[in-house]
Amino acid sequence: xxxKDRVIWITGASSGIxxxxxYKLSTLGNTIILSSRKKDDLLKxxxxxxxxxxxxxxxxxxxxxxxxxxxxxxxxxxxxxIDMLINNAGVSQRSLIAETSLEVYRExxxxxxxxxxxLTKALLPHFVDNxxxxxxxVTSLMGRFGSPLRSGYCAAKHALHGFFDVLRMEHExxxxxxxxICPGFVQTKVAYNALTSDGSRQGVNDKATAEGMKPEVFTxxxxxxxxxxxxxxxxxxxxxxxxxxxRFFPRLLHRVVLRSRVV
Numbered sequence: 001x002x003x004k005d006r007v008i009w010i011t012g013a014s015s016g017i018x019x020x021x022x023y024k025l026s027t028l029g030n031t032i033i034l035s036s037r038k039k040d041d042l043l044k045x046x047x048x049x050x051x052x053x054x055x056x057x058x059x060x061x062x063x064x065x066x067x068x069x070x071x072x073x074x075x076x077x078x079x080x081x082i083d084m085l086i087n088n089a090g091v092s093q094r095s096l097i098a099e100t101s102l103e104v105y106r107e108x109x110x111x112x113x114x115x116x117x118x119l120t121k122a123l124l125p126h127f128v129d130n131x132x133x134x135x136x137x138v139t140s141l142m143g144r145f146g147s148p149l150r151s152g153y154c155a156a157k158h159a160l161h162g163f164f165d166v167l168r169m170e171h172e173x174x175x176x177x178x179x180x181i182c183p184g185f186v187q188t189k190v191a192y193n194a195l196t197s198d199g200s201r202q203g204v205n206d207k208a209t210a211e212g213m214k215p216e217v218f219t220x221x222x223x224x225x226x227x228x229x230x231x232x233x234x235x236x237x238x239x240x241x242x243x244x245x246x247r248f249f250p251r252l253l254h255r256v257v258l259r260s261r262v263v
Contacts, residue, residue, distance in 0.1 A: 001227050007079045009033040012089030014041035016188030017138060020215035026050045033075055035060045036089060062089050062115025072122035085123055087116045087137040092190045093153040095197035104199050105152045112156035117163055132175025136226055137164055141182050141239060145246040147257055179226050184236015185212030
């Protein structure tokens with residue numbers, strides 16, 4: 001299944017993985033809808049795409065889940081049809097459980113889980129009516145195992161796996177596909193923008209993130225996984241081994257993570 005000449009909607013498209021996806025998918029001749037909270041940054045991404053005439057902008061804020069139905073209707077009207085939604089937007093966390101306010105946990109769940117769920121549900125009838133569609137959701141390796149300072153982020157990403165696994169089961173008969181993409185460390189601003197205990201941004205990058213996989217390399221691997229119709233794909237460096245340690249040697253994973261440089 002080649003991702004070519006399709007209508008693809010990307011959230012979190014103003015930087016990082018979403019931006020790299022926009023450039024790559026544009027070179028493949030796709031029509032693209034770019035979404036994020038930052039319209040000015042979306043304009044820059046569009047202008048840097050190979051085919052900017054086939055790129056549309058639709059700003060949204062996932063923390064406003066009640067608006068997702070209206071936004072999905074606008075996207076369908078704008079493009080005529082949508083073949084694939086790439087749920088990429090999200091916010092990370094860097095704070096200890098004992099120090100983190102409940103408001104921060106609510107924001108993490110609202111953006112990373114409820115907003116993504118609401119947008120997906122809003123677009124689902126369109127996919128069913130069209131006889132198929134593809135939901136590609138960028139979660140994290142943290143959706144499969146945990147790491148200090150990321151408790152709320154891990155919880156939201158674990159929740160996404162539960163929701164999308166069931167969506168796949170319930171709507172396979174309708175031609176709806178679901179792929180979960182689990183990145184490890186990628187060179188983005190995810191750590192810089194991570195929420196701290198009081199809800200403020202961390203404002204600095206983690207060393208592990210800064211030394212992670214380049215977004216362009218990541219997106220090539222991600223697109224191949226989607227084209228192969230994989231249910232899940234784990235993409236990163238040695239941190240991917242945590243998936244298998246969690247499954248077979250959970251106590252060993254516990255010790256490894258505590259010894260690792262995770263910030």
